[in-house]
Amino acid sequence: MAARTSPFAAHQPLGLRERKKLKTRIAIRRATYRLIAERGYEATTIEQIAQAAEVSPSTVVRYFPAKEDIVLTDEYDPVIEAALRARPAGEEPLRSLRAVITRAAADLLEHEPDEVRQRARLLVEVPAVRARMTETMAETSQLLSRVLADRTGRAADDLEVRVFTAAVMGALREVLLHWAERDQRDDPIALIDRAFDTLSGGPSL
Structure with a gap:
C-alpha cells in the first residue's frame, strides 16, 4: 500500500535514506494497527508485527523501542517545530501554537x-498506552519550549x-481523552478550539 502523503507533513523534501526510513516506520505502524484491530492490543506481539510489516523484530525495536511507541509516534513533531518557527515574529505564543497545532490536528485527521x-x-x-502518552507529550513540550x-x-x-x-x-491531552471517553462523538477540532479558549481566558462562568 502506498503511503498517504500529507501536505503538511511533506514540508521539505527527504533524501532517499530518509524516505526509506519513513516508509518502514509507516509500514510498521499500519501493521500494528491492523493486528490490534484483529487480535487486541495485548495479544499483538512484536514478532507478529514484524512479520506483518515484512521486517525483522530487531528492526521494529530499532524504530520503536516499545509497542506503545508504535501506537503513539507520528511524524509531526519536526513539522510542528518548523511551522512554529515560521510564524510571524512578535505573534503571541498562544496564538502561534493554536494555529500550528490546529492545522496539524486537522491534517492528521484528514x-x-x-x-x-x-x-x-x-x-x-x-493504561500502558496512556502512561506512555504522558511521556511523549512531555518530550513534545520540551521541543516547543526550545522553539x-x-x-x-x-x-x-x-x-x-x-x-x-x-x-x-496538558490541555491537548485532556482534549484527546475527553474525545475518546465520549466515544469520539464530538468534533475534535472544535474541542481543541475550546481548549485554547480556556487557556486564554479560563472557563466561562
Whole structure:
C-alpha cells in the first residue's frame, strides 16, 4: 500500500535514506494497527508485527523501542517545530501554537483518520498506552519550549516558557481523552478550539 502523503507533513523534501526510513516506520505502524484491530492490543506481539510489516523484530525495536511507541509516534513533531518557527515574529505564543497545532490536528485527521481513532480508543482501554502518552507529550513540550525560547529571546530552560508549553500539552491531552471517553462523538477540532479558549481566558462562568 502506498503511503498517504500529507501536505503538511511533506514540508521539505527527504533524501532517499530518509524516505526509506519513513516508509518502514509507516509500514510498521499500519501493521500494528491492523493486528490490534484483529487480535487486541495485548495479544499483538512484536514478532507478529514484524512479520506483518515484512521486517525483522530487531528492526521494529530499532524504530520503536516499545509497542506503545508504535501506537503513539507520528511524524509531526519536526513539522510542528518548523511551522512554529515560521510564524510571524512578535505573534503571541498562544496564538502561534493554536494555529500550528490546529492545522496539524486537522491534517492528521484528514490523512490518518482510522489511526487517530484507534489510538484514541487505546488511550482509554490500555493504561500502558496512556502512561506512555504522558511521556511523549512531555518530550513534545520540551521541543516547543526550545522553539518559543528562541522566538522570545528567553533561555531554553526558562520556567515561564516550560510552564506555558506544559499547560498547552496538558490541555491537548485532556482534549484527546475527553474525545475518546465520549466515544469520539464530538468534533475534535472544535474541542481543541475550546481548549485554547480556556487557556486564554479560563472557563466561562
